[in-house]
């Protein structure tokens with residue numbers, strides 16, 4: 496057999512999550528964020544599930560080329576704007592809307608030759624202190640942009656640093672509102688966390704919601720609430736197989752560094768998945784994993800191409816042959832049981848964002864079509 500690891504993208508789950516996002520912000524338009532190659536899923540693979548979005552948020556011009564190539568003619572927003580003046584030509588050519596977060600970008604625009612004026616999202620720094628103009632500066636930059644012939648329309652945006660904390664978006668929202676109250680233009684404030692923790696709060700969600708994580712089925716506030724609590728479905732599943740077994744005696748150890756020691760005789764399985772596939776090495780013994788759809792745990796250190804699982808619970812039930820058994824690292828087993836990616840991420844002291852984005856190139860993908 497070829498190396499059995501494979502990732503799956505569930506089109507139906509994407510559609511369901513998109514409608515869940517819509518329910519939380521019924522009056523807003525949805526920009527589906529597909530930066531980082533759609534959070535590791537592949538823009539071409541998620542497009543079918545997300546093509547009902549009102550627009551897409553991206554980071555790199557190449558991502559817009561893919562979306563236009565797939566036939567999407569609606570709004571596409573470069574969330575960090577252009578990285579150099581030449582990219583303004585790509586914006587003109589591909590009809591991209593783009594963020595303007597610094598004075599250099601304004602200068603580049605003022606020198607840009609274009610037949611068609613651009614729509615920009617002027618970004619305010621309301622406390623994240625990464626990108627954006629300070630609130631006190633905002634109006635004067637708006638006026639300068641508004642006077643440029645290269646600009647057709649100015650929308651207003653900010654990004655929350657603490658949207659995943661209860662009430663975390665609200666102080667930033669009030670700064671934004673205070674310093675934009677007499678400016679015209681559509682507004683975009685909320686990411687997934689702001690959306691889910693403040694459902695149907697139109698004053699917060701405004702015209703354009705920028706949803707990423709929730710579309711892919713990640714919870715915005717695990718472990719307080721899981722994706723299932725939010726009625727979100729897993730989009731990405733990572734599956735492999737058991738390629739060998741070992742029968743341990745009491746005192747035997749497992750893997751590099753011998754970090755796991757068997758207390759009694761036990762059966763373990765070796766799985767074709769390691770950190771070179773994007774499975775986190777920081778996941779210690781005891782991270783949940785499914786074998787034949789049944790929950791068990793990892794043992795010892797994750798190595799580059801393999802990890803070990805405890806087969807004792809299945810063995811005790813009378814399973815004998817394990818080589819070839821399906822292993823679900825996260826997502827949905829072929830038999831329907833699920834393992835929440837947030838739970839695996841939590842064991843690895845990271846977030847589902849990082850696991851999704853970190854899947855390695857060597858893992859082949861299969862798209863599960865929606866046959867409805």
Ligand SMILES: *Cc1c(COP(=O)(O)O)cnc(C)c1O
Nearest residue numbers: 528574654686687705706707708
């Ligand atoms: C990535 C990103 C988002 C999406 O955030 P999620 O937490 O994944 O919903 C929204 N806005 C901006 C500016 C981003 O960079």
